[in-house]
Amino acid sequence: MSWLRTLGKTGLQVSALGLGTVKLGRDREVKYPAAYTLPDDPSAARLLDTARELGINLLDTAPAYGSSEQRLGRLLAGQRQHWLLCSKVGEEFIDGQSRFDFSPEHTRRSVQRSLRRLGTEVLDIVLVHSDGNDLDIIERMGTLQALAQLKMEGLVRAIGISTKTVAGGLAAARVCDVVMLTYNPQYREELPVLDACAELGTGTLIKKVLGSGHLAGSDEQGSRPGLQACMDLAFSHPGTxxxxVGTINRAHLQANVEAARRALG
Ligand SMILES: NC(=O)c1ccc[n+]([C@@H]2O[C@H](COP(=O)([O-])OP(=O)(O)OC[C@H]3O[C@@H](n4cnc5c(N)ncnc54)[C@H](OP(=O)(O)O)[C@@H]3O)[C@@H](O)[C@H]2O)c1
Known part of the structure; x- marks a missing residue:
């Protein structure tokens, strides 16, 4: 399987591995195994350079990831054309707390703010950052309709939702360009969503591939599946x-790319 892949029907050619950027902008209320400090600008710039050298062209960010969008906007100045940018709407992280607003008005304001922060005229992918009420968002909130309008206006190339439920993922597969879902060796419940996306030709982004870091690396008991098993599972499905994968560690980034390339065969 090839490293560059067509993302569903979006026409976007994404690298098999995208870089998650939570840890570039937020160090509070996260579920990672160890505490960390945000990398300074030179380290973050080296991380992005390494990602690019390794063939990664996709960055995942969100307003809810603290200063991630603003920092990427600064760090990517002059190299926008090398990247596909995925951001989100719906969740805000303010004073250590998540707040949600899925209204069409907020959706438009949020996309306009992401464009400003990221220093770009178009976002490649925008996903609704679900609070868990996926079906409500898809069927009643008007969020996807607002994103569809922004897509028609040329401000966004592809739209979708980062889901938290199987029912939501299945509904999203039918109406979105892209579904972001969780799939790893210890959480396979959303497999039917991947199946549905494969069948319908909907693009997918897999999050928490390493179980937010809890499944990576080896331990003495051998109780963690390890990096390669996580990548093998993610890329075993034709719908992927x-x-x-999120990291601020360049050695981890390199290991992740090598494991993903091995998984692709
Ligand atoms: N839309 C949503 O609702 C949502 C939710 C969660 C995540 N996401 C997106 O998906 C991305 C990935 O999810 P995630 O960050 O929760 O989980 P993840 O990618 O499964 O795990 C990230 C964690 O794994 C560690 N890690 C990465 N590579 C490693 C390696 N080779 N060996 C050991 N540890 C390694 C990282 O630490 P180091 O920095 O030390 O490498 C980090 O703490 C996020 O960054 C975000 O962009 C979206």
């Missing part, structure tokens, strides 16, 4: 578009 890209795996979004």
């Amino acid at each position: 578009g890209a795996a979004i």
